[in-house]
Amino acid sequence: MSLTKLKPSGSTLQKALAFGSLIALVLIFSFLSENFRTLSNMINILQATSVIGVLAVSATIVIITGGIDLSVGTAMTFTAVTAGMLLTWLGLPIPLGVIGAILMGALTGLASGFFITKMRIPPFIATLGMMLVLKGLSLIFTGTKPIYFNDSPGFTEIASGSLVGLLVPAFPLPNGVLILFAVAAIVGWILNRTALGRYTYAVGSNEEATRLSGVNIDAWKMGIYALAGAVTGVAGILIASRLNSAQPALGQGYELEAIAAVVIGGTSLTGGRGTILGTIIGALIMSVLTNGLRILSVAPEWQIVATGFIIIGAVYADMLRKKT
Amino acid sequence: MITRRLLLGATTALAMMTTGAIAQDKMYVPLISKGFQHQFWQAVKAGADKAAAEFNVEVTFEGPETEAQVDKQIEMLTTALSKKPAAIGFAALDSQAAIPLLRKAKEAGIPVVAFDSGVDSDIPVATAATSNVAAAALAANKMSEIIGGSGKVAVIAHDQTSRTGIDRTEGFVNEIKAKHPGIQIVAVEVGGGDHLKSAEITKTLLAANPDLKGLFATNEGGAIGMVQGVQEAKAKVTIIGYDSGKAQKDAIRSGLMAGAITQNPVGIGYETVKAAVAAAKGQSVAKDIDTGFFWYDSSNIDKPEIAAVLYD
Structure with a gap:
């Protein structure tokens, strides 16, 4: 079996199904509320997707290998804190803070990868441990106080500014959304066009067969986790920029939203199958649902119930498709 | 579950060790809070520390990570009670869930001072809270x-x-x-x-x-x-x-x-410890201690009486 042939197996229908659900949700909410179908609300939905979307891209990479990363939420916070320490405490220029946060993200991913491959700790446990370690470190480094970016004017522009709005004033799409799309495109390219991507799918499909064909699984896997960590670092920059602060207590719980977006988008938790486009659609479905239910003034308790059923329904639809 | 039990065992063991270490002549008053990460709780802690220094008592301050972790808070309360404190300060996440433990405290003669929010019970000797x-x-x-x-x-x-x-x-x-x-x-x-x-x-x-x-x-x-x-x-x-x-x-x-x-978070912490010390000494304390609240806007934010209760 040639590894080059191991491409994401026929997920076109799943994508079409997920995309169809997204369109259907948008149409239903648009029909029910005139306040939903405004341009500014559509932009709100996209912006609300940016942080969770980037996190979901990170989670997708790991889930395709058949692993799971429970640390994405607190790792995001940790990279935001890193940016805060570099920019506000050390007074470094913004690009260095951004690069530092992304590198720190890659480092946390590498650490998870090390625990999983060299110490043979199952991904669920290794990343659960990392989730707590990083949460604790964020609180320790900051002394539980948020770090503000007031001394780095321009930092908030990364997520909240709008390059598109400068060109087309009527369409002030926040930069955070562009960054989400850029990250999705880059990771999509890596997964489909590079050796790292091919091994990501190969490990997820059949790790033992890949190992027996002479691939240094441990090295590639650590690379995969490092890539996912770097993407988490981008999410850290986005949330820090959006809030003009690194909030050390935030982040736990975001991993579950990210994983939900990934599975709604048709990525299999057993590994070997999934796409970034599917994940982006999954994240958008979650945002549209949250936004739409709020606009319709559905009670918050019922919003949670509805989101739960959507996750179950989406995965069930995916299983039906696999049977046929 | 195994890890949880181990953890609990370890904390209790640790608690027993530290109890021995605390000087017997100093009154020990643990405060079990609703959290510690938010700046609000840090300000409450600052008030408690101030009172601890003033009345020369040993005060510890701990709380769960999120305000949903009722179970964790109960564990903390259990551990604190096992240290046989002179009095205890408690900000209940779920007042019903804590009542059996509070009853135990009462039987052991440990006065309980509720802070931040009340407890639906007559066990606390005082409640220091904002209305x-x-x-x-x-x-x-x-x-x-x-x-x-x-x-x-x-x-x-x-x-x-x-x-x-x-x-x-x-x-x-x-x-x-x-x-x-x-x-x-x-x-x-x-x-x-x-x-x-x-x-x-x-x-x-x-x-x-x-x-x-x-x-x-x-x-x-x-x-x-x-x-x-x-x-x-x-x-x-x-x-x-x-x-x-x-x-x-x-x-x-x-x-x-x-x-x-x-x-007035600093006031909440201070009044809690003050009432706890008084109760432990057998003095009478006011049942409801209103620690007060203020409206502030750009016109009075820098006035000393407001600035004193704000935190960063």
Whole structure:
């Protein structure tokens, strides 16, 4: 079996199904509320997707290998804190803070990868441990106080500014959304066009067969986790920029939203199958649902119930498709 | 489950070791709080430490990571009681859940002082807390005053189950309903105190109600998210917040936020320890200690009596 042939197996229908659900949700909410179908609300939905979307891209990479990363939420916070320490405490220029946060993200991913491959700790446990370690470190480094970016004017522009709005004033799409799309495109390219991507799918499909064909699984896997960590670092920059602060207590719980977006988008938790486009659609479905239910003034308790059923329904639809 | 039991065992063992280490002549008063990460709790701790120094007692301060972890808090209370303290300060996440333990404390002759929010029981010898209902009602009256007594307003609560979440939401909503018939409350959403979620909720509320005139947040995280959401939506809305913190203070100074209610967290910590010490010595203490609350806006934020109760 040639590894080059191991491409994401026929997920076109799943994508079409997920995309169809997204369109259907948008149409239903648009029909029910005139306040939903405004341009500014559509932009709100996209912006609300940016942080969770980037996190979901990170989670997708790991889930395709058949692993799971429970640390994405607190790792995001940790990279935001890193940016805060570099920019506000050390007074470094913004690009260095951004690069530092992304590198720190890659480092946390590498650490998870090390625990999983060299110490043979199952991904669920290794990343659960990392989730707590990083949460604790964020609180320790900051002394539980948020770090503000007031001394780095321009930092908030990364997520909240709008390059598109400068060109087309009527369409002030926040930069955070562009960054989400850029990250999705880059990771999509890596997964489909590079050796790292091919091994990501190969490990997820059949790790033992890949190992027996002479691939240094441990090295590639650590690379995969490092890539996912770097993407988490981008999410850290986005949330820090959006809030003009690194909030050390935030982040736990975001991993579950990210994983939900990934599975709604048709990525299999057993590994070997999934796409970034599917994940982006999954994240958008979650945002549209949250936004739409709020606009319709559905009670918050019922919003949670509805989101739960959507996750179950989406995965069930995916299983039906696999049977046929 | 194994890890949890191990952890519990380890904490108890540790607790036993430290009990031995604490000098016997110094009174020991543990405070079990609702949290420690938020700046509010750090300010309560500062007040408790101040009283500890003044009355020469040993005070410890701990709380679970989130305000949903009722079980963790119960574990902390159990451990604290096993150390045979002179008195105990307790801010209940769920007052019903803690009653069996509080009864044990009473039987062991350990006086309990409730702080931040009350306990539905007569066991605590005193309760040092803000009247959240009255404080939120003040926010409602200020809201009406600023928006001119009519229009749509919405509330973002930090949760819908804790005493403070319920009291602040109901205090605001009921005051509006009772005294300001021109004002319509269009939504009560729950942001969990999460800045980002509260910002998204704010933007959705503004999209759903383009003519929204006022927003009230029941805690710091909600208020900061609200400011962010209103800024991003470029809307003109009166925002009233709760508690302080640097971001909220900045928003009030720059006019993005009309004002906020502040409690007196340092006072809560101080009064709790003071009452605990008095009760441990067998002196009588006032059953209800109102630690007070204030309205602050750009006009009085720098006055000494306000600045003293605000935290960064």
